Amino acid sequence: MNARNTNDDAGQPDGCPPAASAATPARPSLRFLWLSLAVLGASLTVFGTAMAAQDAGATDAAQATVALSKSIGIWCAALMTIGILTFLYKDNPFYKVCESILIGVSAAYWMVNGFWSTLVPNLFGKLMPSVVREYAIPSLPVSDTPGFDMALAFVPLALGLMLLWRLAPKGGWISVWPLAFIIGTTAGIRLVASIEADLLAQASATIRPLVVMKDSVLAPAAGGGSAATAEMAATAVRTVDFWGTVGAVTGVVGVLSVLSYFFFSLEHKGAVGKSARLGVWFLMITFGSAFGLTVMGRITLLAQRLEFLFKDWLGLG
């Protein structure tokens, strides 16, 4: 009984009341059945109303045509959206079904995509180009050195098979070699890019004047029409850009203080401690900013789904 309670609670979002199934196992199923029937009934009602409205609003036969495949697609998407959102109330079978469909479709999609976008053109297209050209990719480019390409393609083929050896009951160590190859090449490719784009270029961008100057144009005096005034008006003068300077100083102070926070060769006491403490403030502001941006993104996602439900599904607005 305890185990059942634990499992039931584990399925709930934090803070939500536990399901009553532990005490009365039959009631949630019935409730869910009634809920599902209600959702289905409401959906069919809305569907019928929408179709009737579409027919009534049509002025000729062409406009009255119902795009069946599109309608089914919209209805599937709408019900899936609602199904996923039901988790906000509590975990339920409708949500589980939608979640499972999403996972299944995604996994299948990535598998098929990997096969057609990677294996077929990059491996089979090199090993047996004429077959691939005839049955899969008619536009597969013709190589000038097909023999060399084929010989070279045996290397990834062998590495791939070695990687799959992990599934065999014996000789799992064989899969370590292609893994080592992958890790080595990836590290090599990324190392150079990181040093160039993230270390050197970023350090260079940080080393800049603390006092930022800007060009200002002197305005001519009112009523003044002399040649000297006109010449003065056209002359740009260098003035201090206050907010640019504030930004430059903040950037340099922020970089140095955050670096001092991650500098562990000296104990964080005295000046180093104060600098590290300031670095913590910069980090906290950065995390807060990142969180705010994430929230903005999530709100947009929900807004987009609600727009879809209101506009494409229900035809509101």
Place this chain on the structure above:
Amino acid sequence: MNTNTHDRQGGGGGGSFLSRLGGLDRRWIFLAMGLSIAVPILLKLRFPEVPGPMARATFDAIESIPAGSRVLLAFDYDPASAGELQPMANAMVHHCAARGHRIVFMALWPLGKQMADATIKDVLLEFHPQYAYGTDYVQLGYKAGNEAVVKLMATDIPQQYSTDAAGAALASLPLVADVKSTTDFKLVASISAGYPGAKEWVQYANSANPEAFKLVSGSTGVQVSQLLPYYPAQMEGLLVAVKGAAEYEMLVTAAYPSADKPDLLAERLGQGRVRMGPQLVAHLLMIGLIILGNIAMVAGRSRGGAR
């Protein structure tokens, strides 16, 4: 049992308002958040947007290259991020076409090609029907390989893309017949939802040839904190989430309105601004809840101290 649970969660017991607030069932907050987003959508609330420096820099980057330049637009996202990124993509394609730039589309994400196709249909051919395939725009499509694709494009595009998405040889398409590498473009834009995306364009294309072309990006809110350090030294413009999209839409529609289809343009290039209405209300709600939650916490601590 249920009643007890709800009393505990929802605070139905008769305590003070703040103590009940501390035990508020989170589903009331979900409901409030849902309403705060749904109501502005239904009421079509729109608020004026003032373009910020990053949106303006993106706009200026596309303006600054000569009319008719060859630009590369990488659709590095899929439908999961379309809410934030599609408004940027729509506005950027309209902007480039209005300037007469010739556009090459590509994707580092498998579904990016479909997103680009939708943009071509809904924006490019809708408002710029004179654009002809092969001479004014080309769809290269998706290529698997993540950063390796970008790295190879920086040196040898024909080796990476021997054909376009439909299987036509690049040599047969005038727009890309003589293209050798990313240096043959005046501007590269990545509408990016994550890996691979804008970061990889900075690391593998821009770093190899920092002066050869301008790089701009539109990014999701989740990813943008990783990209901000690159602006403005390594990335000339950056559109930050749906806010950046709304600001950019303002700039583009003000500069390049549609004479014959103004309403359609307002709809297709107004999605970012439409989604900023719910943002405002939802953010106000969230700020209010954070303040209330902290007051409840402080009040709870004081009561605990008093006891």
